[in-house]
Amino acid sequence: MTKEKRVTLDDVASLAGVSAITVSRALRQPDVVSEKVRARVESAVRRLGYVPNPAARQLASGRSNVIGVVIPSVTNNVFADVLRGIYDGVGEAGYEIQLANTRYAPSLEENALRLFASQKPAGVIVTGFDQSDASADLLAGLACPVVQIMDHGPTPAQMSIGFSHFDAAVAATRHLIDQGYTRLGFLGARMDPRTQKRFNGFRQTAMLAGVYSERRVVTTPEASSVTKGAALLSDLLAIAPEVDAVFCNNDDLALGAVFEARRRRLSVPGELGICGFNDLEMMAAAEPPVTSVRTPRLEMGRRAIEAVLTSLAAGTRDTAAIDLGFEIVARESTARASTLLFHK
Amino acid sequence: MTKEKRVTLDDVASLAGVSAITVSRALRQPDVVSEKVRARVESAVRRLGYVPNPAARQLASGRSNVIGVVIPSVTNNVFADVLRGIYDGVGEAGYEIQLANTRYAPSLEENALRLFASQKPAGVIVTGFDQSDASADLLAGLACPVVQIMDHGPTPAQMSIGFSHFDAAVAATRHLIDQGYTRLGFLGARMDPRTQKRFNGFRQTAMLAGVYSERRVVTTPEASSVTKGAALLSDLLAIAPEVDAVFCNNDDLALGAVFEARRRRLSVPGELGICGFNDLEMMAAAEPPVTSVRTPRLEMGRRAIEAVLTSLAAGTRDTAAIDLGFEIVARESTARASTLLFHK
DNA sequence: GCTCGTAATGATAGCGCTATCATTACTTGA
DNA sequence: TCAAGTAATGATAGCGCTATCATTACGAGC
Numbered sequence: 001m002t003k004e005k006r007v008t009l010d011d012v013a014s015l016a017g018v019s020a021i022t023v024s025r026a027l028r029q030p031d032v033v034s035e036k037v038r039a040r041v042e043s044a045v046r047r048l049g050y051v052p053n054p055a056a057r058q059l060a061s062g063r064s065n066v067i068g069v070v071i072p073s074v075t076n077n078v079f080a081d082v083l084r085g086i087y088d089g090v091g092e093a094g095y096e097i098q099l100a101n102t103r104y105a106p107s108l109e110e111n112a113l114r115l116f117a118s119q120k121p122a123g124v125i126v127t128g129f130d131q132s133d134a135s136a137d138l139l140a141g142l143a144c145p146v147v148q149i150m151d152h153g154p155t156p157a158q159m160s161i162g163f164s165h166f167d168a169a170v171a172a173t174r175h176l177i178d179q180g181y182t183r184l185g186f187l188g189a190r191m192d193p194r195t196q197k198r199f200n201g202f203r204q205t206a207m208l209a210g211v212y213s214e215r216r217v218v219t220t221p222e223a224s225s226v227t228k229g230a231a232l233l234s235d236l237l238a239i240a241p242e243v244d245a246v247f248c249n250n251d252d253l254a255l256g257a258v259f260e261a262r263r264r265r266l267s268v269p270g271e272l273g274i275c276g277f278n279d280l281e282m283m284a285a286a287e288p289p290v291t292s293v294r295t296p297r298l299e300m301g302r303r304a305i306e307a308v309l310t311s312l313a314a315g316t317r318d319t320a321a322i323d324l325g326f327e328i329v330a331r332e333s334t335a336r337a338s339t340l341l342f343h344k
Numbered sequence: 345m346t347k348e349k350r351v352t353l354d355d356v357a358s359l360a361g362v363s364a365i366t367v368s369r370a371l372r373q374p375d376v377v378s379e380k381v382r383a384r385v386e387s388a389v390r391r392l393g394y395v396p397n398p399a400a401r402q403l404a405s406g407r408s409n410v411i412g413v414v415i416p417s418v419t420n421n422v423f424a425d426v427l428r429g430i431y432d433g434v435g436e437a438g439y440e441i442q443l444a445n446t447r448y449a450p451s452l453e454e455n456a457l458r459l460f461a462s463q464k465p466a467g468v469i470v471t472g473f474d475q476s477d478a479s480a481d482l483l484a485g486l487a488c489p490v491v492q493i494m495d496h497g498p499t500p501a502q503m504s505i506g507f508s509h510f511d512a513a514v515a516a517t518r519h520l521i522d523q524g525y526t527r528l529g530f531l532g533a534r535m536d537p538r539t540q541k542r543f544n545g546f547r548q549t550a551m552l553a554g555v556y557s558e559r560r561v562v563t564t565p566e567a568s569s570v571t572k573g574a575a576l577l578s579d580l581l582a583i584a585p586e587v588d589a590v591f592c593n594n595d596d597l598a599l600g601a602v603f604e605a606r607r608r609r610l611s612v613p614g615e616l617g618i619c620g621f622n623d624l625e626m627m628a629a630a631e632p633p634v635t636s637v638r639t640p641r642l643e644m645g646r647r648a649i650e651a652v653l654t655s656l657a658a659g660t661r662d663t664a665a666i667d668l669g670f671e672i673v674a675r676e677s678t679a680r681a682s683t684l685l686f687h688k
Numbered sequence: 689g690c691t692c693g694t695a696a697t698g699a700t701a702g703c704g705c706t707a708t709c710a711t712t713a714c715t716t717g718a
Numbered sequence: 719t720c721a722a723g724t725a726a727t728g729a730t731a732g733c734g735c736t737a738t739c740a741t742t743a744c745g746a747g748c
Binding site: 009 | 707
């Protein structure tokens with residue numbers, strides 16, 4: 001239980017034979033102090049094991065080293081990957097990630113943004129484009145870099161890094177149609193804004209191809225899960241037994257559908273095609289392997305934090321909407337067409 | 345873009361007609377100021393929309409409102425549930441959760457604890473008992489409440505909330521033996537300290553029952569995944585085709601094993617029993633439903649943060665090791681005995 | 689009546705940094 | 719030769735709170 005006094009800037013300063021403010025500068029803006037002084041300061045810092053006090057720094061400068069991250073869920077694999085990208089990307093840059101969990105509730109999102117705003121954060125990363133008016137105002141009022149992730153659109157608050165959920169659903173639906181499925185169904189859970197966009201892409205594409213029926217759309221406002229996927233497929237089959245393929249909101253549901261089909265001895269892809277969304281690791285390993293839409297989750301996280309750090313280093317506030325795209329990963333679960341794909 | 349000055353304690357004080365320090369007290373220790381003053385202060389706070397500045401508070405008091413949470417992975421479902429418990433439990437208590445991701449590396453754990461220590465955290469929650477000497481010293485030197493989670497043992501640094509991985513593995517192995525399996529195998533990934541304890545429980549129990557063979561233990565230092573579960577089962581079957589049941593390190597591996605068995609037309613539970621660990625949501629929904637060991641993940645998170653908050657409120661530092669136990673959830677994947685269990 | 693204890697409030701002095709404005713030592717051009 | 723610029727460093731004054739030590743008012747006890 002070391003009871004020594006905390007090492008402060010002054011301690012470093014007197015050891016290095018300079019003033020405290022010079023040490024401060026040597027640490028924060030190394031190019032404005034002379035080579036010689038910088039070396040002396042650095043050696044003194046090492047000798048004493050000096051660690052800056054973030055509270056004092058924040059109080060004096062009016063800025064904090066906190067990068068706020070607003071996500072709707074911490075238990076969702078999708079956000080877990082994004083988070084990993086963020087933590088990987090921030091590395092030892094001296095910033096702290098502060099997580100706020102909105103549980104898909106706009107009011108909690110507002111609370112979180114208000115809290116962040118009061119802390120004068122170094123940066124903010126927020127999920128999606130569909131903020132409430134109050135949240136949008138809070139975002140617009142932030143003086144720091146702001147990155148919206150997980151979605152793509154024409155009017156980001158500052159920067160956005162994501163992909164088009166609508167386009168991804170269109171591509172997935174086309175894939176099902178190309179495989180010869182003609183009575184498409186949709187399984188959806190939660191139905192948050194991005195899920196809704198996927199549904200819209202599905203509906204438009206299926207309608208244009210004449211393979212859409214509203215009877216074959218089964219959704220629930222509850223959270224997504226594998227169990228829910230099985231239940232939704234059961235519901236769908238009860239209502240519309242003619243369905244020959246389902247586009248699932250996400251991979252959890254798709255996996256549940258695969259299990260339910262197996263229980264009912266429905267052959268996949270022969271009698272029922274199943275397509276998921278996100279391409280979680282397990283989809284390739286499933287039996288049969290499940291077609292999904294690969295989304296750049298890790299990269300969104302990494303690029304988002306990079307964008308914040310770059311903007312912070314440059315002192316500029318860019319406006320840019322970056323589309324990282326997606327990829328249809330066709331696997332056996334939808335391989336009805338002659339071009340049957342085999343995956344180990 | 346409101347450019348108003350930040351509302352400070354002094355603003356509140358002059359509106360309430362008291363001194364700043366009294367406002368500070370009214371906010372932090374309401375019972376030492378008079379009823380009348382407290383009411384005036386509270387109304388002034390509301391009128392002005394005052395939000396305390398955490399940096400100033402921390403600098404002046406030498407304490408922060410940060411509760412540090414050290415976990416080995418953010419992409420693991422197991423920790424996602426624990427995190428959710430923590431975030432749920434901390435609620436609006438005015439503390440901030442700071443996450444540190446060690447990626448199972450002791451050196452990163454030390455770094456994280458050192459960083460936390462320098463911030464004089466309000467509390468620390470750390471995963472497991474198996475810290476390096478340096479990390480253990482850092483933990484011992486902390487003046488704040490410390491909770492170790494995810495494991496159970498006789499000598500917590502302060503408090504611990506978890507369960508015995510050894511005992512859980514013993515129970516799971518007994519279950520397999522009770523079902524009549526006689527050539528048990530083990531699939532393991534990562535092999536971190538808690539995984540190792542599970543293996544030890546498995547080995548001891550299987551040895552005592554005479555159903556153990558080292559040939560039937562297949563592990564990898566790499567991270568766990570469904571794909572890896574399928575690969576490990578393939579390896580095991582190549583080396584020891586006589587295996588009739590596998591105890592898997594965790595549910596990802598178990599699910600991969602189920603898929604691989606299906607690919608090989610091996611009947612589960614008839615030809616191969618499969619038991620997972622953690623009882624993730626998907627295990628019950630799988631086909632066949634998979635036996636697993638239910639672990640109190642959400643509750644560990646919730647109880648850990650509760651313990652920190654309680655200790656903080658009481659100003660005491662208890663020592664206690666709380667065992668939340670576990671539960672064997674027997675499902676079809678190991679139902680070889682006559683008492684076949686059906687689960688919807 | 690006077691000391692003493694107790695409850696409520698206030699004055700003062702930092703916490704450890706950084707923003708801002710000097711100051712110093714040199715260089716440079718007319 | 720000297721005003722004027724430039725680069726490097728320093729002195730000072732807070733940032734917004736809280737710890738600590740007064741101070742005040744008032745009733746209890748001898």
